[in-house]
Amino acid sequence: MAYLTQPDYVKYICSCGQLKPITSLYFCRHCLKIRCGFCICHEVDSHYCANCLENMPSSEARLKKNRCSSCFDCPSCFHTLSTRATTQQRQVLQDPAAGGDTKVESKQPKKMYYLSCFNCRWTSRDVGIPDQPVASGGWPERTNPHAARVNQLIDYYKAIAQQEKQEKIERERKKFNIRGKYITLTDKTGLTGAMARNIAGLPSSESSSSAIANFVPSVATAEVDELPEDIFTKEVNLNQITSMPQRLASPDWQPVSVSRLHPLAKLLSVKRSQRCRACDHNLTKPEYNPGSIKFKIELLAYYHVPEVKIISHEPVKPGEKTALFLKLTNPTGHEMQLRLLQPEDIPPPEEKEEPKSIDKSLERSLVLEKDTTAFKAIERQPNISATSRVTSPGVTLTLAQRDDAAEYDDDAQHDTNDIILWRKSNKLGVRLELDTSAEAVGGSPARALVALQYSYRNTVPPAPSAAACRDHTLYTTLLLDLGTVSSN
Amino acid sequence: MALYEGIALIQEKQAVVLDLGTDYTKFGFTGEAAPRCIVRSEFWSAAERRVRRLHDYATPDELYDNLVHMLHLLYFRHVLVNPKERKVVVVESLLTPTLFRETLAKVLFTHYEVSGVIWADSPRLCALTLGTPAALVINIGAKEAEVAAVVHSCVVLQALVAQPLGAHAVHAELARLLDEDNGATLDLPDDVIEDIKVKTCFVSPLERALQWGSESPPRAARSVRYSCGARGSVTVTGRARELAAEPLFARDHELASLPDAVLQSLARCPRDARRALAANVVLAGGGAALPGLRARLAAELRRLRAQPPYAERLHVDEFRFHEPPGHGNALAWLGGAVLGASDAGAARALAREQYAREPRLRDWVCLLDNTPPHHPHRAYLDI
Numbered sequence: 001m002a003y004l005t006q007p008d009y010v011k012y013i014c015s016c017g018q019l020k021p022i023t024s025l026y027f028c029r030h031c032l033k034i035r036c037g038f039c040i041c042h043e044v045d046s047h048y049c050a051n052c053l054e055n056m057p058s059s060e061a062r063l064k065k066n067r068c069s070s071c072f073d074c075p076s077c078f079h080t081l082s083t084r085a086t087t088q089q090r091q092v093l094q095d096p097a098a099g100g101d102t103k104v105e106s107k108q109p110k111k112m113y114y115l116s117c118f119n120c121r122w123t124s125r126d127v128g129i130p131d132q133p134v135a136s137g138g139w140p141e142r143t144n145p146h147a148a149r150v151n152q153l154i155d156y157y158k159a160i161a162q163q164e165k166q167e168k169i170e171r172e173r174k175k176f177n178i179r180g181k182y183i184t185l186t187d188k189t190g191l192t193g194a195m196a197r198n199i200a201g202l203p204s205s206e207s208s209s210s211a212i213a214n215f216v217p218s219v220a221t222a223e224v225d226e227l228p229e230d231i232f233t234k235e236v237n238l239n240q241i242t243s244m245p246q247r248l249a250s251p252d253w254q255p256v257s258v259s260r261l262h263p264l265a266k267l268l269s270v271k272r273s274q275r276c277r278a279c280d281h282n283l284t285k286p287e288y289n290p291g292s293i294k295f296k297i298e299l300l301a302y303y304h305v306p307e308v309k310i311i312s313h314e315p316v317k318p319g320e321k322t323a324l325f326l327k328l329t330n331p332t333g334h335e336m337q338l339r340l341l342q343p344e345d346i347p348p349p350e351e352k353e354e355p356k357s358i359d360k361s362l363e364r365s366l367v368l369e370k371d372t373t374a375f376k377a378i379e380r381q382p383n384i385s386a387t388s389r390v391t392s393p394g395v396t397l398t399l400a401q402r403d404d405a406a407e408y409d410d411d412a413q414h415d416t417n418d419i420i421l422w423r424k425s426n427k428l429g430v431r432l433e434l435d436t437s438a439e440a441v442g443g444s445p446a447r448a449l450v451a452l453q454y455s456y457r458n459t460v461p462p463a464p465s466a467a468a469c470r471d472h473t474l475y476t477t478l479l480l481d482l483g484t485v486s487s488n
Numbered sequence: 489m490a491l492y493e494g495i496a497l498i499q500e501k502q503a504v505v506l507d508l509g510t511d512y513t514k515f516g517f518t519g520e521a522a523p524r525c526i527v528r529s530e531f532w533s534a535a536e537r538r539v540r541r542l543h544d545y546a547t548p549d550e551l552y553d554n555l556v557h558m559l560h561l562l563y564f565r566h567v568l569v570n571p572k573e574r575k576v577v578v579v580e581s582l583l584t585p586t587l588f589r590e591t592l593a594k595v596l597f598t599h600y601e602v603s604g605v606i607w608a609d610s611p612r613l614c615a616l617t618l619g620t621p622a623a624l625v626i627n628i629g630a631k632e633a634e635v636a637a638v639v640h641s642c643v644v645l646q647a648l649v650a651q652p653l654g655a656h657a658v659h660a661e662l663a664r665l666l667d668e669d670n671g672a673t674l675d676l677p678d679d680v681i682e683d684i685k686v687k688t689c690f691v692s693p694l695e696r697a698l699q700w701g702s703e704s705p706p707r708a709a710r711s712v713r714y715s716c717g718a719r720g721s722v723t724v725t726g727r728a729r730e731l732a733a734e735p736l737f738a739r740d741h742e743l744a745s746l747p748d749a750v751l752q753s754l755a756r757c758p759r760d761a762r763r764a765l766a767a768n769v770v771l772a773g774g775g776a777a778l779p780g781l782r783a784r785l786a787a788e789l790r791r792l793r794a795q796p797p798y799a800e801r802l803h804v805d806e807f808r809f810h811e812p813p814g815h816g817n818a819l820a821w822l823g824g825a826v827l828g829a830s831d832a833g834a835a836r837a838l839a840r841e842q843y844a845r846e847p848r849l850r851d852w853v854c855l856l857d858n859t860p861p862h863h864p865h866r867a868y869l870d871i
Contacts, residue, residue, distance in 0.1 A: 007537075024534075038556065041601070042563075044570050065524070066568045144521040146813040150822065153619060153813070154519060154829045161832035217619040220768050220808035227780040231690060232709045232726075241687045244679075248512070252522040254815050270568045378599060380549065 010308050012301070013477040014039065017382040025301035026283045028276040029460050032472055034301055035276055039378050040283055045273040048290035051080055051266050055290050067265035070136040072115055075246060075261035079119035083135055088112045115139075115263050127259055142262065144252040152215065159211035273297075277378075303331050306338060306399070306454050308478055311429060315486040316388060316446040319438035323431060324390065324448070324482075330399035330426040334457040338397045340390060340432070341451040346475045384479055386449035387440040391433045393419050402426045434482075442487025448480040503575035503606075503834070504567065505824040508558070508592070510543055510630035511655065512774060514821040515562045518577060518828030522814065523821050525566040531557045548591055555595040563600070571600035575837055577828040579820045581627075581634065582609045582643065582852065583650055589849055597843045604837035606828060607849065611636035611643050613823025614772045617812050622764040626750060626785075627820070628775030629654045633736070633746055635753040639761050645852060647756040649749045655775040657735045658685060665728035680716050684724055685732060688712050691780035692730045694787040700731060733778055737788060743797075747788035751798045766804040774817035782809060 008021035015031075016039035026035040047061040048054060049068035056064070072081040087109040112131035115124040124139075125131070132138045144150075240258050247254040249264055271286040285297040311325035330336040397420070406425035421429035434448055456472045507514040509529060516523035529542040531554075542558045545551040563571045576596055580589065589607075596602045615623035615638035627634045633653040637644040659681045666684070667673055676684075692700070699706045708726030715721040736746045743752070750769075754762050771782055789807050792798060814822040827833035838849070850857045859866050 038553075041572070042560065043572070044564065044568060047568060061568070147521045149813040150521040150826065153617065153826050156619060157616070157826060157830035157832060161830050161835075164832065215619060217621075218617075218810050218812070220620075220810045222806060222808050224782045224786045224809050226783045227690060227693065231779070232707070235710050236688055236712045238687055238712065238714065243683050244686050247686075248526040251514075251516075251524070251526045251815075251818060254817075267566070268568060270564060272564060 007481070009310055009481045011479045011481070012305070013382050013384070013479065016378055017380045019382060019384075019479060022301050022305065022307055025305070026274065026276075027299050027301040027304040028279065028281065028283060029299055029304070029458060030279045030281045031276060032456065032458070032474060033278075034305060034476060035283060037274075039277060041275040041277050043273050043275060045271045045286055046288055046290075047268045047270055049266055050269045053290045055288070056268060061268055064265075066268045068268060069265070071266035072139070072263040073249075073266055074117035074120060074122050075249060075264050076122040076258070077117060077120040078245075078249065078264075079117050080266070081115040081117050081124075081263055083113050084116045084123075085111050085113050085135070086131070088131070122261075124263055127261055129262070139263065142253070155211045156215040159209070159215075163209070163212065304456070305476060306330055306336060306452060308450075308452070308480075310480060310482070313434065313482055316434065316436050316440075316448075316482050316484075317486050318387075318436055318440040318442065320436060321391075322434045322436065324434045324480075325421065326430050326432060328397070328399060328428045328430060331402055332457070333401050335401050336399040337455040338399055339395075339453040340392045340397075341453050341475075342389065342392055343384075343449050343451045343477050345392075346451050346453075346477065384447075384449060384477075386447045386479065387444065387485060388434050388436040388446060388448040388482070390448055390450040390480075391435050393430075393432065395419060397428060397430070399428055400426050436485070440485045442485050444485050446482040446485045448482055449477065450480065451475060451477045500834075501569075501574045503577055503828045504569070505577040505579065505821055505828055506559075506562070507579035507610075507818075507821045507824065508542060509774075512630075512817065513542070513558070513562065514579075514818050515567055516821070516825065517567070518825045520825055521822070523818050523825075525562070526818065527562075527566065529558065531561050533557070548587060551588065551591045552595060555592055556599055559595065559600060571596075571602055573601070573603045575604045575606065575828070575834065576602050577606045577608060577824040577833065579608055579610055579613060579824040581629070581632075582611065582636065582645075582648060583632070583634065586851065589851070593838075593843065593847070593849055597840055597847075602840065604834075604839045605843075606824075606833050606837045608824055608827055608833070609643065610634075610772070610820035610823070611638050612641060613820045613827060614638075614770055614812070615641065616823040616826055617814065617819060618768070618770060618810055620768050620810075622761055623768045623770055623810070624750070624754065624765040626746075626769065626771050626773075626776070628736075628746075628771070628773040628781075630774070631656055633749065633773075633775065635749045637753060637757045637761070637765050639758075639765070643852075644757050644761070647753045649753040649756075651744055651746065651749050653736045653744075653746050653749075654773075655682075655685075658689075658733050658775070658778070661735045662689065662728060662732040665732060666722060666724065669725045669728055670723055674719075674722060676716065676719075676722070684714055684722075685778075688714070688724050688729045689732045689778060690729065691733045691736075691778050691784045693780065694784060694791065696730070697734065697737065697784070700727075700734075733781065736781075737784065745788075747785060747792050750785075750789060751792055751802060754804060755798065755802050762802065762804055763806075767806060767808040768810060769807055770810040770812055770819075772812070772816050772819040776816045 010021065011019040012022055012025055012034060014020055014025060014036040015033040016036065018036050018038050020036045024037060026040060027033075028035050044058070047056045047058055047066065049056065049071055051071040052068065054068065054070075056068075073079070074081050088111075110133070112133060113135050114129075114131045117123070129140065242255055242258055242261065246261065247256070250262065253260070253262075255261055271290070273285040274283040275281065276283055282297045283299045284295050286292075287294050287296055307329040309327040309329070311327050313324040314322040316322055328338060330338075403425050419430055419432070421431050423429075436446070440446070453473060453475050456474045458470050458472060503518045505514075505516055505518055505523070507523075511529060512526050513529045514523040514526050516525065530539050531542070533540040540554065540557075542554050545554055559571070563569060578592065578596075593605065596605055610627055611625040611634070614625040614627065622637070622639045625636050625638060627636070631652060631654045632650045634648070634650045637647045659678065662685055663674070663676060663681050666676070696706050709729055711723055711725040712729070713721050714724050739745045739748065754765060757765055771785070776782070786807055786809060793802060793804060812819050852858055855865070856869055859869055
């Protein structure tokens with residue numbers, strides 16, 4: 001996988017104007033456009049623990065604050081903690097009255113478990129957490145020391161908001177004081193008023209006022225805690241003081257001393273599904289099983305757009321024509337017609353005239369909510385400043401469909417002409433000419449711009465209303481990174 | 489369980505609270521007592537193959553990209569929720585650049601399609617965590633220390649004082665002292681400096697600080713050998729440990745130290761609120777967590793109060809300090825969580841539809857927003 005470690009020499013221009021390598025692009029089969037991580041909509045699909053690969057429904061994940069209940073991270077070095085077992089001789093209760101049976105049972109050593117880090121040797125015993133009788137779970141849970149006070153504050157402000165709302169309603173009512181001719185019974189007795197309040201789901205007025213009345217604002221003190229006396233004389237043990245990452249790993253407590261560190265319940269991970277912003281179709285959808293790395297839907301550009309790789313090139317010189325060798329690959333299962341163009345030659349995307357039928361307009365009005373303005377806002381003009389142009393050979397190249405069996409054929413066919421170097425199943429080596437502008441300064445990055453026109457067969461079963469148009473001619477623009485312009 | 493699910497369906501999704509600080513970002517849910525994560529405000533940029541800081545930007549487009557990447561990291565790596573159709577409480581400083589606010593709004597509304605954003609300023613949120621009618625909020629952030637007076641949930645804008653006396657000032661001084669004591673230009677990375685500060689530094693009391701300035705310096709605290717891996721080890725002398733935070737209290741003719749900023753802010757407040765404010769001081773921000781800082785600030789305030797130019801202007805007799813219900817570095821965040829949980833906050837949200845109609849944010853510096861309704865100029869503004 002050279003893609004992971006090498007710089008991206010060939011970049012495609014996404015429909016939103018971003019420059020990305022083909023491995024990080026998607027291809028929407030419904031819009032027939034290249035999309036990238038920037039212009040698609042990401043969604044959380046499912047939660048799972050990356051350590052135990054246990055799935056967790058999202059409602060449960062919400063309750064558990066997105067933490068796994070059985071896996072823990074080391075609070076000291078953030079490595080995963082392992083559960084260790086020890087045997088502990090249970091205190092044998094000398095009970096003469098008890099029978100032999102119970103005695104045998106109580107003599108059995110009991111297994112106790114603690115957590116230990118194999119990386120930094122931190123154990124849960126270091127900080128005085130008692131060993132647990134069960135292997136997983138049951139570890140003491142801590143609550144935020146300020147939780148009660150925060151809840152008080154929230155109740156207080158909720159009550160105030162409630163009161164404000166009430167007062168507003170009162171004012172409104174005073175303004176239009178139109179009383180009915182008949183004083184109904186409900187108005188006279190307070191009892192039903194409370195009932196109406198109950199039905200409306202509003203808390204009764206007494207409780208809100210009591211929350212306000214019982215609230216005690218924070219009390220300020222004139223005394224501030226001074227530095228401990230021994231700070232000037234005590235030796236500092238750096239191993240006993242936590243670092244910033246250790247503190248921030250548990251935002252609720254932020255322990256200062258190492259002895260207050262507690263195991264961190266492992267944060268869950270999510271599988272994401274991706275959706276095209278323009279047409280709302282899924283681009284990728286992972287399988288539900290956390291152990292599986294496969295996708296249910298996987299519309300990656302790598303499987304749909306012809307791939308271009310640089311084989312080699314002559315040094316780029318200003319004002320000269322140099323040779324460039326490229327490899328073109330057809331990843332699709334259909335034969336592909338390919339032409340190299342200048343980026344200006346790409347026809348502007350024509351606005352499709354919608355057939356004006358009642359059905360269509362109705363459909364339009366239904367999907368009115370989802371407008372494409374958001375997508376338009378994300379689009380931006382790509383920043384392409386290329387020093388060179390690839391001269392278009394003006395011939396149409398034909399690439400065979402991908403054939404997995406043909407991968408094992410070694411001999412490349414040499415039906416060479418002045419453009420095609422070699423041909424091997426769905427791959428093609430081409431020799432092209434690179435035209436560099438005379439203004440290019442030596443030492444500046446050499447980049448070449450080339451546009452591709454390729455035929456694409458859409459395999460999506462067409463909607464009954466749409467025309468059965470399966471073959472499309474699509475365009476994409478690429479930016480090739482050819483090192484630097486040579487200075488002489 | 490089934491009932492709970494039902495309620496969750498009817499209820500609006502729990503909003504998230506976002507505090508994008510210069511150094512650390514706090515992110516979590518409303519109604520909770522602490523953020524879910526406090527992470528450095530930086531992300532891995534695949535295109536450049538390096539870690540990028542959120543606040544490093546030259547152009548608006550760059551800032552937009554930074555925000556998109558940072559929020560993606562926060563939503564899908566740390567908090568694990570869909571950003572779509574969920575409200576956000578944004579905790580911001582009153583001095584946040586307009587470009588930053590507007591770009592953040594654009595990212596949230598168009599890129600992440602959130603349903604509404606509640607813009608809340610940090611002094612008011614810090615005061616919210618106390619529940620007192622008046623509070624003097626001293627927020628020591630990464631870059632700046634801001635002093636703001638909040639009276640009945642209103643920031644006294646003319647009393648807003650900010651000085652570049654944040655954690656970075658302490659870091660710079662510590663780096664200088666370390667270089668001096670080790671006799672070499674160490675050029676330690678920021679995170680090492682921060683680690684040294686967090687583990688060893690403290691703020692010395694007033695008497696000792698005065699002694700350091702005189703001819704007979706006090707006996708320094710113990711020095712520490714700090715090992716920084718392959719670089720060998722660095723000696724952190726007692727002097728460096730003690731004096732690293734002195735820039736916050738260094739006074740010159742400009743009167744730009746932290747206690748001066750507090751007193752100046754008080755002096756600009758309405759006369760009848762000053763005593764109440766001085767009796768309700770709260771320290772917030774990560775920079776306020778240095779041991780001894782509160783004590784030193786209290787001592788400095790009490791000393792300077794009796795000196796010119798404050799003695800004859802500021803008739804304040806007592807400074808009282810609050811113990812807020814949360815850690816200083818996430819106090820403004822906590823205020824946001826409290827605000828977002830009550831209905832009052834949710835009602836003040838800028839809805840997505842509203843933003844789509846008119847992409848404009850309310851801002852306290854804008855005349856459209858701060859001209860009172862009966863002001864003679866108001867007529868020119870409402871067009």
